[in-house]
Amino acid sequence: MILLEAVQGGGFFAYAPLIIALPILGLITNIIFGRRFGERFVGIVASGAVALAFVIAIMQFLALQTHPEGATIPIAEWISVGSLAIQWSIKVDTLSTTMMLMVTGVSALIHIYAIGYMHEDVRLQSDPGRYARFFIFFNLFVAAMMVLVSADNYLMMFVGWEGVGLCSYLLIGFWYEKGEDGIGNAVAGKKAFVTNRIGDFGFLIAMFMIFGAVGSLQFDQVFHWVHEHGLANLGIISIATLFLLLGATGKSAQLPLFVWLPDAMAGPTPVSALIHAATMVTAGIYMIARSAPLFEVAQSTANLVAWVGAATALFAATIAVGQFDIKRVLAYSTISQLGFMMAAVGIGAYVAGMFHLVTHAFFKALLFLSSGSVIQGIEHGHHHIEHDSGEPFDPQDMRNMGGIRSRMKVTFWVYLIGALALAGLPPLAGFFSKDEILADANMENMVVYIMLAAAAFLTAFYMGRQILMVFFGKARSEAAAHATENPPVMTIPLIALAGLAIVGGALNLPGIHTLTDWLEHTIEHVHATEFNVLVAGLSVLFALIAFGLSWLLYGRKTMKEGERDPLRRILGPIFVGMENKWWIDELYDFLIIRPYVAISWFLADVVDWRFWHDWFHDSVLGSAYRNGSRWLAWVFDLGVIDGFANGLGNVTKGASQRLRVLQTGYVRNYALAVLVGGLLVLSYFIFG
């Protein structure tokens, strides 16, 4: 009763700040008590904090049922300078609550998975002391993500944006002393940070422009202004949205700033699952969806967004086809799917984009966690058999796998479900969300539709390739032959996510478009997409054809140990390009990094050190100073001043020597002088 009243009264809104506070509380507890109480304690505290945050998110969801317009709960006043007034408030509305639910829910499952995964991982990497650190960073990430999605103004969103970027860096380089040459992981973390920074720069410029035009950074005030003066200031809005796109490109790994995401796979698998599949990378999509009114006005930028998304989707899908690392395939798949979402919000299909965001979180997290499970199994097999024979062994290389289906059954089934969902086969979740995007694209922009359809085809193909390579056929290495299944603490979250991947489509079934109605309260101009049978049928057909092709290549005659990929024979140089990710990193290195480093070296060594410090300071300034002081000392001080002083003395001496003649000492002379004076005076009086 009381609960119902509380729900109906909207009292749950007041609990919203807890959604940030709980993860922070969790991480502080782990910082203080983590080492003392052991792994179990740390894991339970961290997962519990996020699970409780999920409960709070549900409370917000319930409150929104009766108050769909949402609420803003102020927490603190942050900046108040001139006309800039930034408050830290929590904006609870349908869009932000969608993100909150998804992030905390998936996050909680991944935390539970990570309890088991990290337990194995720290022992494999032989550093058990780092267990607590992982969960501290993980909780920090959730807190920052919550700040991002619950912000009510661009600056607070940027605070969360930076926060998740920081946590991404910390977690990618978690094993900072491992990796290529002992710094590989740290380099990957740095790459992520720097690439993100370029995007952040775009976000900042966009914020400056918005503030300059509107005078405020709060969402409601900005959108109100756009409604009033939008068409009059089309230029400013177009450029501001362009910079917002740059920000989203960095965070959500689109062309051309996607290069950090594949390298980010250096982090532990839960990190890849949570941050680089489900949550952080979706921040860019969320930001564009939140800024819908701006993009509605700036149609040209919105078009550009769609193009960038579609191009990224296709490009990344081609690379995924040629990868051999199990996580790399999934990384490029993530980039490709993010391209789908970006294209969706670009053509104005915000609901489709958000829908795919949520479902993608489900099955991509599932796929990553399952791949982690596979890798753990292979590692177990490796240690069981080969006991560090000294040869380098990559447990993530799919060429070292094969036939795992019989040894890791649960993992196989959940992986299969995830792959089918990703490929978009009905009735799994991916079908509905991807299909809605394709339907919208078909209506709005034919070229985008064609690119997305091609990407979808490739998606199904590479997922089929992956499944067949990993799970079917004969084991291609001893480790694979001895792989073992993982404990329930890891497999149960997998099963939960698989369940979500199956039923997730119910969020926005065509006809009963719950999500559309839900998001309508926040984003204007959303319309329910009609179910286009042709598009849906075509996409399913393409997916099945792609699966068939992959079976033809990889299923009928499974790869043997040491055998080369059959696709290499067929596509030849194209496959080499795909395998080498079209040499994008090398291109960037050549075009940008090398000149930049060269310029830095030049500036530091030649300009700053040799020219400025050595030549200018020593020769010009130093010698000028020395000469000046020498002149001052010798010429001026000794010459002029001393000369003046001595000269005075000399003049006085000369004068006195000349005048001394008068002091004869004879009284009579003095008397004569008196007489002369008297005579003169007398003469003056007589004659003057």
Added chain:
Amino acid sequence: MTIDLVLFLGLTLIAVAAAIAMIVSRNAVYSALFLVLNFLTVATLYLLLNAAFIAVVQITVYAGAIMVLFLFVIMLLGTERESLDGGRIRWQMPLAIVLGLGIAGELAYVLMRNDAAQRPLADLSAGFGSPASIGRVLFSEYLVPFEVTSILLLVAMIGAIVITRMQRRETK
């Protein structure tokens, strides 16, 4: 040419000659004696100018006391004859003579042309310049200067004694 004028001219001659002789004479005693002669001449002139009391005072004090004092000191010190060549400063004497004559000329020029001095002298009553008349003025109007002068004489006396005191103690 009245008798007054002749008398005056004669006295003038004697006075000037005595003065010149005093200056020129090499013997200090002779200089003193010539000065006495000069004083006597001037006293006579005082008489001619109806200043009887002053004439007598001049002879008594000036010629009688002061010049005697001079002579005593000259004899005490036993000065040699000095040469008149100007000593170490040769240029002093010509210059001094020229300038002195210049002063004389100027004074003569001014005083001869004084209008007040050209008027003839008025007649006098009998008591002018007598001790009684001077005493009357001296002890009424000029009493204070009179007393001060007495103190001055006292001081001079003490001063003279102090200055010429033998300073034996300081030589130890």
Added chain:
Amino acid sequence: MNIPPAYVLTLSGVLFAFGIIGVLIRRNAIVIFMSIELMLNSANLALIASARMLAPAQEALRGHVFVFFVIAVAAAEVAVGLALIVAVFRSKESIDVDEVSSLRG
């Protein structure tokens, strides 16, 4: 006696000039002192002549009184001055004023 006072005054001026010459020429301190007395005397003469010019006015006698004081002061002055000369003679053994030139510069 009817002498034009201008001549008397002129005489006093000439005597004064001779006194000055005497001061400047002679090196004997006592003779210099005597020349100073000559100058004083010439001044007295001028005063008496002026007093005679003003007679029979009551102020005329002032000249005589003035001369009286001059003579008294001259006496005092001579006493002290000669004492000084004697004192100098004691240390210098000479009354040549050119000897007293230790303050030469």
